[in-house]
Amino acid sequence: MPRRQFMSNETAKDFLRETDWLKKAPISFQDAVLARGYFASFAAGKVICDIGDPPGGMMGVVKGHVAVSAVTQEGFPRLGHIMRAGDWFGVAAILVREPRRIRVVAQVPLQMFVLPLREIDAIIDAPSTRSDAWRHFARIILSNQDVSVGASRDLLIRDSKVRCFAVLLRLGGFRRGRSLAEAEPELDLAQEELAHLANLSRNAIGTILRELQRTKVIEIAYKRLKILKPAVLIGQVIEYERNHP
Structure with a gap:
């Protein structure tokens, strides 16, 4: 099962514009997100964020996939989902400014897009995106909630x-x-x-x-x-x- 090569930054930006979340936002918002974030790569097994971490930036998967775990009542993380290229996460911690509630681990060599917290705040405060920015970021929460509801239904x-x-x-x-x-x-x-x-x-x-x-x-x-x-x-x-x- 060979691994594919990472995308160039420009190709990756084009890919992100076509993700279920970002393509529903206006071009001005897409431009703001892609201009203020950066691309990062992680080795397989790298913990991207962990339960209890302070709130940080949001992330989108460009290449590869990550294991998403939540803590059980006994206090142990258990695998709940796999996020793949085109999926975004990390917004809930940003909106409520509370510690992370999930552990995200790279399962394979991973290419990610990272939008730092300060840049999210800048987008929310910018005159050109201020009116709808919260709504666009909140859509990720609804999308990931759909996954949780679907998992329960299954x-x-x-x-x-x-x-x-x-x-x-x-x-x-x-x-x-x-x-x-x-x-x-x-x-x-x-x-x-x-x-x-x-x-x-x-x-x-x-x-x-x-x-x-x-x-x-x-x-x-x-x-x-x-x-x-x-x-x-x-x-x-x-x-x-x-x-x-």
């Missing part, structure tokens, strides 16, 4: 195979209808983590994944899998949801 799917398919699609970026979803997304997670996310036993997950690999819907490697035929999974989930409204 866990209500009674059919264990379809529930697993829905989780795979969410982690691969397909459950929100994202225009920038990758053709064959990679998921860096252990089968035990997938079992936790789908509320299934490891044995049940193993059986489902082996069948998907046999039919060449996915490719399995050590602590990683690649969705080769997302359309097959999408079709199964749509059919189930149509028959179980």
Whole structure:
């Protein structure tokens, strides 16, 4: 599963303008965001932000993907989602000026766009963007809330195979209808983590994944899998949801 090269800054800016969040904002706001931020790269395994960190800038994934974990009642971080190219995060901590509530870790070599807190404040205060800036930033919160609600909804799917398919699609970026979803997304997670996310036993997950690999819907490697035929999974989930409204 080879890694692709990072984008040039100009190509990355064009990519970010087409993300679900930024493309809905006026050009003046897009220009302000891209002019005030910067690009950064991180090695696989690097903690981008952690639970309890002071509020900082917001970030957009350009290349690669990150594991997003929230703390359990016992105080341990557990994987909850994978954010992919085109996803943005970090706005909630900015708006309320409270410590971070999630841990974000680079799962592969990562290219990010970073918009520092001071630059966000500058955009909010600037005469050219002041009237609508809060609304545009808040849209990221609503978008990420949709992911959380969708994840909860998927866990209500009674059919264990379809529930697993829905989780795979969410982690691969397909459950929100994202225009920038990758053709064959990679998921860096252990089968035990997938079992936790789908509320299934490891044995049940193993059986489902082996069948998907046999039919060449996915490719399995050590602590990683690649969705080769997302359309097959999408079709199964749509059919189930149509028959179980």
